[in-house]
Amino acid sequence: MQHATPRRAPSKVYSSATAALADLTSGIRLMSGGFGLCGIPENSIDALATMPIDNLTVISNNVGNSGRGLAKLLQRRQIRHAICTYVGGNPDLEQQILQGEITVELVPQGTFSERIRAAGLGIRAFYTPTGVGTVVAEGKEVRMFDKPCVLELPLEADVAIIKAQRGDTYGNVWFQEAARNFSPLMAMAARTTIVEVEELVPLGAIPAEDVHLPGIFVQRIYQGSHYRNEIEILKVQGITP
Amino acid sequence: MMTPWNKEEMLSHIIDMFHPGCSVNLGIGLPTAILDVLDQRQRLLPDEEPLDIFIQSENGVLGVAGRPTPDTASATLINAGKETISIRAGASFFDSALSFGMIRGGHIDFCILGGMEVDADGSLANWIVPGQKITGMGGAMDLVHGARHVVVVMTHFTKSGDAKLKARCTLPLTGMHCVHTVVTDMGIFVPGDGRFRIKQLAPGVTLADLNIPIDLLVRED
Numbered sequence: 236m237q238h239a240t241p242r243r244a245p246s247k248v249y250s251s252a253t254a255a256l257a258d259l260t261s262g263i264r265l266m267s268g269g270f271g272l273c274g275i276p277e278n279s280i281d282a283l284a285t286m287p288i289d290n291l292t293v294i295s296n297n298v299g300n301s302g303r304g305l306a307k308l309l310q311r312r313q314i315r316h317a318i319c320t321y322v323g324g325n326p327d328l329e330q331q332i333l334q335g336e337i338t339v340e341l342v343p344q345g346t347f348s349e350r351i352r353a354a355g356l357g358i359r360a361f362y363t364p365t366g367v368g369t370v371v372a373e374g375k376e377v378r379m380f381d382k383p384c385v386l387e388l389p390l391e392a393d394v395a396i397i398k399a400q401r402g403d404t405y406g407n408v409w410f411q412e413a414a415r416n417f418s419p420l421m422a423m424a425a426r427t428t429i430v431e432v433e434e435l436v437p438l439g440a441i442p443a444e445d446v447h448l449p450g451i452f453v454q455r456i457y458q459g460s461h462y463r464n465e466i467e468i469l470k471v472q473g474i475t476p
Numbered sequence: 477m478m479t480p481w482n483k484e485e486m487l488s489h490i491i492d493m494f495h496p497g498c499s500v501n502l503g504i505g506l507p508t509a510i511l512d513v514l515d516q517r518q519r520l521l522p523d524e525e526p527l528d529i530f531i532q533s534e535n536g537v538l539g540v541a542g543r544p545t546p547d548t549a550s551a552t553l554i555n556a557g558k559e560t561i562s563i564r565a566g567a568s569f570f571d572s573a574l575s576f577g578m579i580r581g582g583h584i585d586f587c588i589l590g591g592m593e594v595d596a597d598g599s600l601a602n603w604i605v606p607g608q609k610i611t612g613m614g615g616a617m618d619l620v621h622g623a624r625h626v627v628v629v630m631t632h633f634t635k636s637g638d639a640k641l642k643a644r645c646t647l648p649l650t651g652m653h654c655v656h657t658v659v660t661d662m663g664i665f666v667p668g669d670g671r672f673r674i675k676q677l678a679p680g681v682t683l684a685d686l687n688i689p690i691d692l693l694v695r696e697d
Binding site: 323341344347352363364368370414417419465473 | 543554572613615653
């Protein structure tokens with residue numbers, strides 16, 4: 236068999252957030268990376284806030300902060316259910332919980348991370364000491380090892396939206412400083428992972444030993460713009476306790 | 477006359493527990509102020525070598541070094557309280573699953589947390605008060621399992637004057653049988669087997685001042 240042109244894989248590169256997110260629908264399970272406002276997918280969130288979709292189940296550590304990040308989707312009543320670890324400092328979320336407009340499942344952060352990791356890596360369940368003797372263990376199997384442990388199940392999603400400093404056209408990703416947090420785990424746990432980067436670079440520009448998330452876990456990538464990269468709480472030297 | 481420790485003195489007692497090369501996770505709130513105490517010492521005694529420890533932050537940093545300058549503060553360099561930090565030579569970054577694995581896996585020497593109640597079996601309540609605003613447990617339930625030494629730092633009394641050291645926690649638990657040491661403004665206590673062993677009391681403090689049933693107390697100071 237002869238091939239007239241070199242065989243190339245279909246491109247993962249999209250021109251914009253709008254293009255990369257165009258086929259997302261109401262009711263999906265959506266993971267969003269970031270810790271507080273650190274490493275959140277700003278462009279994808281902004282795009283979602285202009286789309287006519289709602290009834291989302293959002294899996295994210297904080298679900299936004301004071302009107303920023305995913306709180307934009309809260310304000311537009313696009314989220315029906317949230318799975319997260321911390322809801323403090325998020326008045327939109329607190330108000331919607333009180334008014335019964337949204338349901339929230341609180342998960343201990345280490346269990347949250349590990350359940351997402353398990354989903355992406357084919358682990359069907361795991362036992363952890365976290366939560367034994369607390370509300371988290373209610374209704375779950377508890378088994379005695381060297382100490383009692385709770386059985387926890389994977390946490391997967393239809394779509395993950397992720398932000399990174401640098402990514403190449405195959406979807407290999409490099410995160411800046413502490414912006415990695417949940418993002419590589421969520422990228423592995425979602426059927427479609429959409430990455431936005433500040434710098435879209437050619438193949439080979441990220442040295443292989445510096446790839447934090449291999450491109451096999453990334454289905455779509457685009458170059459974002461106008462990043463705010465807000466500092467949530469500025470603390471500098473010389474402030475006494 | 478008794479002179480309870482102030483916050484800086486409470487934190488200094490915790491810093492005294494650290495050995496060179498140890499790894500420490502600092503919980504949100506009062507424990508994180510250890511960074512500021514260390515910063516302040518460095519400014520007061522600039523010629524003294526800084527304490528050689530590796531501070532872990534569960535959002536994915538090992539080697540937190542205190543506060544940045546206004547010029548070096550970075551939106552992507554924060555601690556678990558979402559405050560800007562700086563890092564020391566030898567620091568590393570990693571994802572949240574590795575970070576909590578580091579904790580649960582027993583690789584962290586000290587975990588310092590705030591508390592609402594600690595009981596005589598070493599159970600901790602610090603994440604929710606029924607009927608009050610919910611904030612979520614964050615990483616607290618994971619942090620109490622696995623660190624070699626779990627230290628709770630809190631004021632000794634509630635606003636109504638009850639001791640936060642109790643026979644049994646009355647608030648929903650963060651973790652069962654997980655606390656090794658409690659540091660309050662009144663003293664240092666080791667809970668376990670239905671007792672609080674008293675390691676040290678603040679100057680002038682007597683057993684009666686603690687407002688803890690006397691049969692729960694064992695003097696070892």
